[in-house]
Amino acid sequence: MQICNEEPIRTLAYQLWLDRGAPFDNTQDIDWLESERIILSRSIDPVIDPVVSEPDETDSSAEVPAPPEVTGSARRTNKWMQAHWEQIGFKPLKELCLPSTHDSGTYRLDLKLAPDAADLIKTLYDYADTDNNATGVRKYIRGMAVCQSLTIREQLDSGIRVIDLRVCKVDGVYYCCHALLGDEIRVLLKDMAEFLAANPYEVVFVKVGLKEMSDAEETEAWSYLVENTAPYGIKYPKDKVEGDKSPIDPDFSMETLASLKANKDRRCLLLSDDYFSSNYSEEMTTTDGVISRLESKTTDIDGEERANREAKRESGKPTAIDRRLFEAQCFRPTSPFNYGAGYIQAEGAISLGALAGLAGLSLNYVPLLKTVFKGDEHTPVPANLHENAQNSRSIVREYFTWLAGNPHIARPQVINCDYFQEVPLVDIAIQISIGQPVPDLSGVQDIPVPELRMDWFTATVGWVPNLVAFAAMLAGVGCCDLGRYLDDNIPGITGDVLGAALKGAGYACGExxxxxxxxxxxxxxxxxxxxRQIGYASDEIEQAFVTMGEGFVDFFSDAGEEAERIALEAARVAEEAARQAENAARIAAAETARVAEEAARQAEEAARIAAREAERIAREAARVAEDAARATANALNPTRW
Incomplete structure (x- = not known):
């Protein structure tokens, strides 16, 4: 049995305790301190009976030169790991907190459906065919799928260190996806490789979710990811290679930033999303619900970590928990109802056509229909994920304030959110990683979704094609029953709207x-x-009126007589108007002739005056010339000298 020097072990365990940000207290968390002591004992050379083993290429004790000093803003952004290398470079990854972005590659999405789209999104997308694309359905889908505004390189330069990628393959090309297709994956991987080349002490973790792929396709995709992040990429779980004694799975309780750099500079960890656990729940779609879920899940994880340390006292071997990172997802999922509600809110009655499909998903939008038609005020929901991120910023504030009040509980290894610039995500992660208090988050407040009141103009733009489709979802009941249903659920509905809905449902004009x-x-x-407003022809209406009883049967005959009288009156008025126009023309012609005659007379008089003036000027000019000639002759006469 090996006997280890206990004093340096205790010293290191004590230091780890302090780095964890909690005061040392022998009466608290003894199990944690003891487990750290046991873990540390595996990494300290024994005093006697040393065992010589072959060097491991992943050994964190391999020499890594001290990094250059970092100054300025780079300490909080593109070089923050290097700036704090002395504090975090040799810490187990389990003791770090890494800032991440949710669906990192969605900064640009095309209007092309991706294989991972949910049924709700497919329903809306399919409705937005060529004829209906003007409704903005697909643009709304994009707004609800774009989670970030910066490219991968810009995110990394801002301090993000965990990239969340959803990868699909379409027509032989790998794309980033989130309901819609984004950039090709090679573009994102190139950003990562270039960042790592420019920042030799930074490490990037990539959480990879492969979507709608077979086992063979997944194997091919992993190879593609590693090749396109060379020479930095390393994939976990690793394939078994003869002669490679490094672990198949990473041990985050022992692995460090330094050990990753020492392992042939493999500083881009490509990890299956199986390595991450999180608080995500589709049922938790409110801000308070997400906060509560974060706190309870963190407490559960803390309990699991404690139990894991206890188990390792017996075996001294890494466990499944050591190969898992807890990811605190600080964003609010969108419920299916709110997804449709946001679309109705954004587009008004233009959106109602899409509800024909949504009805099949058992979603009740009657309250929102009332809002659309009556213009009632309502509590607005986010119409895109940027609004959602702004409207749920308090998740970060409340969660990390709760963590600060519970210093002995385990910290998340990863924190992420949508539109990460909305909160000081990177600063929070750095502070936790270096063992400092969380920064003041009192200024992180929710930004309300803009208030919106849908007036009648908004609600009726484009109502003809869309209410037709809306009415179709209620087809199958009697026309009168459908009419009463619409009237009951949309108080204040007018005849043209009701009629368009009934006509769209396929009922005959008479019904x-x-x-x-x-x-x-x-x-x-x-x-x-x-x-007539909703497009029925006169003969259809007349035929319908015949069956409707008194007041309707003779409507068109009475209307015909009235129309004839009106036509005669119109003819008389037109004749009188023509006569008055003729008199006006005659008067105008006479006046025109008089004006022309006066103009001619004035022109003739002006000509006479001009002629007389010209004659006078000519005579005067001749006289002046004669005087000048005489003066010249006298001047040249020699007899005068």
């Missing part, structure tokens, strides 16, 4: 006319106007 009259009590004249 539509009778229902509108029954439900809204319209007169024959009002009903005729409504039916």
């Amino acid at each position: 539509v006319a009778q229902t509108i009259h029954t439900v809204l009590k319209l007169t024959a004249d009002e009903l005729n106007t409504v039916l």
